[in-house]
Amino acid sequence: MENGRPAAYITGIGIVSPIGVGRETFWRAMLAGESGAGPITRFDASEYAIRIACECNDFDPKDFVEKKAISRIDRFTQLGLASSKLALEDASAWGFLESTPERVGLVLGTGLGGVGSMEDTQGTLDARGPSRVGPFAVTKIMPNSGAANVGIMLGVQGPSAAPALACACGTDAMGLGYDLIRRGDADLVICGASEAPLTPTIVGGFISMRAMSRNNDAPEEACRPFDSGHRGFIIAEGSAMVILESEASVERRGAEPYAKITGFGRTTDAFNITDPDPEGRGIYRAMKLAVDSAGLDGSEVGYINPHGSGTPAGDGPESHAMARINPNVAASGTKSTLGHSLGASGAIETVITTLAVKDRTLPPQRNLAERAEDCAELDYIVDEPKEAPDLKAAICANLGVGGHNAAVAIERA
Template identity: 35%
Template sequence: MAERRVVVTGIGTINPLGNNIEEYFRNLEKGVSGAAPITHFDAEKFKTRFACEVKNYDPNQYFDRKEVRKYDLFTQYALIAATQAVEDAAFDFDKLDKERAGVIWASGIGGLKSFFDECLGYAEGGMTPRFSPFFIPRMISDIAAGFISMKYGFMGPNYCTVSACASSNHGLIAALEAIRYGKADVMITGGSEAAVNEPSVGGFNSMQALSTRNDDPEHASRPFDKDRDGFVVGEGAGALVLEELEHAKARGAKIYCEFVGGGESADAHHFTAPHPEGIGAMKSMRDAIKDAGISPEEVDYVNVHGTSTPLGDIAELKAVKGVLGDHVYDINISSTKSMTGHLLGATGAVEALACIMAITKGIIPPTINCENRDPEIDPKLNLTLDKPQHREVKCALSNTFGFGGHNATVIFRKF
């Protein structure tokens, strides 16, 4: 069967830089930090007391009270971003074949807050254990995909991808392949996470994975800086509507870009640390480039995973150089996590949107907070420091890597 081309026809987000696409793109361009003291819980006793939270969020603006009871926060974010993307795609639902439309949604952790609250309630209870009837469906990671499909009646492929911080890119790739190989004509895909809570922050603190720059949270996420001390946890969601090219053209859809390829690999090295030479990351990028049918020299922008961890940043840049060779000096590289923080299972979707911004607007979002560049980093690399850069971007590549050694790379191209 001939592969079918896949395009992006709708986008949506809610994340620490904005509660819609317009706010997100504007603050990416301005180099705004989303980090601030934690408001979701009393973090006074924690080593890290700040995060990149969604701002000005009131669930009652989006859902009625009965719905809020059913949805963990990660599902709320998923439904908000997906709704924006579907509205942006502007389908005529009377003509859309819903049996040919599906949802593949990602989350690295799912309803962690719901799980934590129910366990607290059990521990504080009396002789008879009491659990909410919504406990299990609020908690499970696949439920967001299910609720999105129910909202729109989409009966095609429907499931969740879970691979820690690579979850969203794996979901995007699965949705791409569902359309490519004829299983669907339309897919809603993306990811959501709501991990600014006690067990998440406490757990990452115990691993010494989070920055503890409590006196200066806005500058805590500092990829490539020699004084970086860990990532800043974030929350939110990103959504893309993918569509088979001829299907999109037939209905006169607005096309943002083409989704041309994806690559996946494993480090097979360590359960939390990346391979020091970036071997798995190189395989993921090379496979994505091969899958896209392009040459390395066609890549103009790389949105790196760039979490601001001591090991990860160095290993990834080694991998990018290993794949792109001397062409690496002609491209822009940036880490938008310097602004959004690390959205864990949602990060790939939110960073795919940053790539779409680069392609459609010709604006490379900056890497902020790199004040003292790590001397181990090649000084000739253009890390797009401090300010956005304007250039034509025909092809953008985005990496995500997850605990367990999971790697996933996606590539978008100007249509």
């Protein structure tokens, strides 16, 4: 119980990422600073100005999805199902789900939904006519298809939601899951986000927006959060789901939490459809709301995993917002390793923040050689992990296209 408000305990972690599948493999690669960047192989990008991405090359849907179901669900749903199963296994929570499905909730967000299936369906329509559009076209494309199919396949019967706040939706999902727990609507929530955006239209669109790095010759060096050479992000796919539980459920099951969510904040910039507020007011208020609702002082926040997409428009304002929370805070822009998985990024970065708090070890970022002049002078963790024996609390914060901001406060359990 925090400030008279129940916490949500994180008892399981499931992740599919460009640097590994599963918590242990992922965290080992993250601490080692391994890069998930490389050439695009999901489609022929030879004629594109940008031909690099972070793909989940170690993911095989057959390891997690029944053979007959693979063709009926989009890749983002496949990724979400895999990370949900991994999280349930990690939490040893299958028995609870099977015995009490009505007390289990599900929040599975996505920024884009089944955009790959949308493009495939359009191709079929153009080439073969409307009579050849498949019967699963709509249910593969709709943004809630991840939550719907995962709920059906796992047997979840409690409350469910499918947030779609662009690049902030993974963090927003944590707030929704946190609310379900503290209101008593569920005892356990499978919570996170998934994204599979490596398609011709999405990559082409971001190229036109001039939002991505064009460093095709050195993809591992392309994303450079807070660095003087930052020129944009590198697009990625991935998914992360966590198991959130009430304190009573943790005690009843004898679960061992990694950490706990104790505060949350969400705000809107009301500034621009693509660029964040240049003063960073929205992301600062989201972080401040998370800190205040957790009953923390900014000085108690020892680590922030920021949005850190490597764009000049975002890095400066966000860095100064972090400095307003705690001028001495440690930070690492882990998209330099993982790329930017859009809607899934906040869920993946919540996992990173959770493991940092649990292990009291701060993961490094890549490619910060010289801090950009317009970025605040913080304790950036670069190239090597840093031990943080006194770490009590941390923040994961994200900005979304459209001016959406979300931040979650995570403390030691």
